[in-house]
Amino acid sequence: MKTDFKKNLGAGWLYFYIHFITEVACFFVLSRAYGSSIYLWIVPLIYDALAFVPQSVIGRLSDRFPKISFGVIGAVLLALGVAGCGTPIFPGKYTALAILSIGNACTHINGAEVTLRCSGGHLSHSAIFVGGGSFGVICGKLLGETPLSFWFICIFALTMIPFVLLAETYRTQADAQSTSPCAAFDCHSKKIAPYAVIILAVLIVAVRGYMGYGIPTSWNKTAVQTVMLYVTMGIGKLSGGILADIFGIKKVALFSAAAALPFLFTGDNIMAVSLIGVMLFSMTMSVTLAILVSVLKNAPGLAFGLTTIGLFLGSVPIFFFKFTTVKANCTVIAILTVFCLIAMQIIIRKDEKNVRLPLSGE
Amino acid sequence: MSDFRFLVNENFLSFVSDELWAVGAVCAAIFILTAVWVAKEIRKGKKDDDQC
Numbered sequence: 218m219k220t221d222f223k224k225n226l227g228a229g230w231l232y233f234y235i236h237f238i239t240e241v242a243c244f245f246v247l248s249r250a251y252g253s254s255i256y257l258w259i260v261p262l263i264y265d266a267l268a269f270v271p272q273s274v275i276g277r278l279s280d281r282f283p284k285i286s287f288g289v290i291g292a293v294l295l296a297l298g299v300a301g302c303g304t305p306i307f308p309g310k311y312t313a314l315a316i317l318s319i320g321n322a323c324t325h326i327n328g329a330e331v332t333l334r335c336s337g338g339h340l341s342h343s344a345i346f347v348g349g350g351s352f353g354v355i356c357g358k359l360l361g362e363t364p365l366s367f368w369f370i371c372i373f374a375l376t377m378i379p380f381v382l383l384a385e386t387y388r389t390q391a392d393a394q395s396t397s398p399c400a401a402f403d404c405h406s407k408k409i410a411p412y413a414v415i416i417l418a419v420l421i422v423a424v425r426g427y428m429g430y431g432i433p434t435s436w437n438k439t440a441v442q443t444v445m446l447y448v449t450m451g452i453g454k455l456s457g458g459i460l461a462d463i464f465g466i467k468k469v470a471l472f473s474a475a476a477a478l479p480f481l482f483t484g485d486n487i488m489a490v491s492l493i494g495v496m497l498f499s500m501t502m503s504v505t506l507a508i509l510v511s512v513l514k515n516a517p518g519l520a521f522g523l524t525t526i527g528l529f530l531g532s533v534p535i536f537f538f539k540f541t542t543v544k545a546n547c548t549v550i551a552i553l554t555v556f557c558l559i560a561m562q563i564i565i566r567k568d569e570k571n572v573r574l575p576l577s578g579e
Numbered sequence: 580m581s582d583f584r585f586l587v588n589e590n591f592l593s594f595v596s597d598e599l600w601a602v603g604a605v606c607a608a609i610f611i612l613t614a615v616w617v618a619k620e621i622r623k624g625k626k627d628d629d630q631c
């Protein structure tokens with residue numbers, strides 16, 4: 218049964234910070250460690266593959282063995298990965314990058330497990346957790362351009378351990394209260410086969426992943442504008458989950474995806490218009506996670522892993538080709554958005570009339 | 580003018596082919612494993628629903 222959506226929001230904010238540090242560490246290394254042209258192409262691809270794809274495996278392990286703290290393992294691996302990228306302590310070109318990527322995957326999975334299990338079927342917790350990543354990406358990129366030492370980031374990564382341990386108590390509490398803490402997630406249509414719901418949800422994530430790179434932003438030329446872009450993305454992801462809890466998942470998913478389109482198209486040269494589009498577009502992120510958890514109620518880690526596989530599949534094309542005209546780019550984005558709208562209309566069930574539930578104890 | 584262009588050429592891809600094969604193999608193995616686990620979870624969920 219669903220509880221008040223404000224309950225256990227602390228877990229979301231703890232993981233907002235942990236996710237922030239994770240992305241700072243990863244993007245500091247990515248922008249600092251590999252400067253030459255060949256590495257600039259292959260390193261982000263390897264990083265994406267090793268950070269996103271194994272999350273389904275780590276998620277499955279985390280579902281089956283809840284006593285293993287993947288958050289702490291992730292923090293240690295992140296610190297080792299950053300240290301290894303700064304000084305040659307590991308053999309091989311990509312070992313440190315692989316350790317860093319797996320560390321990233323571990324903290325993400327633990328964040329998903331904690332925030333989904335203690336949320337009582339609400340999206341706010343996981344939305345706050347995912348929102349922290351965008352702030353971390355831009356901070357990491359900016360810090361990578363300063364003369365800051367790798368060791369500083371290494372110690373910074375280790376500071377997340379107390380926060381991870383604190384967040385872990387939310388998961389322990391949720392697991393003690395129910396044998397299936399994610400049973401309250403019930404937002405997918407029962408008229409569609411579960412396999413089809415999963416395939417369509419992963420495709421929506423992949424489309425989102427691709428569109429995230431394909432959004433026309435000719436206005437983005439300075440560091441301040443890039444900061445604005447990432448901050449808006451973070452606020453969009455965060456507010457998407459909170460609004461879905463207040464107004465209903467289906468309404469927010471369909472409205473944000475459809476309303477983003479005109480802003481994204483007309484905002485190529487106008488920052489303010491474009492940012493509204495980016496914010497609306499980012500709101501659908503937590504919705505797809507909720508759909509997958511709704512189908513895989515006993516395996517939230519595996520469900521989160523599916524979303525990251527979708528993100529990886531969506532990001533692969535951008536490594537190989539790009540559209541050279543805004544018209545072609547916009548046409549593809551429009552077609553993909555229509556696909557997302559139809560798919561979401563099919564797989565998300567109708568919102569309940571009174572979505573916002575009374576405060577517990579009222 | 581073409582509406583899109585490829586960002587990498589054959590010479591470049593052959594230079595990084597070992598890395599690409601390794602990444603591709605790891606990803607393919609994980610995709611298969613994930614599909615099997617998802618199928619198992621769905622079957623388990625159906626069984627639980629039937630019992631209810």
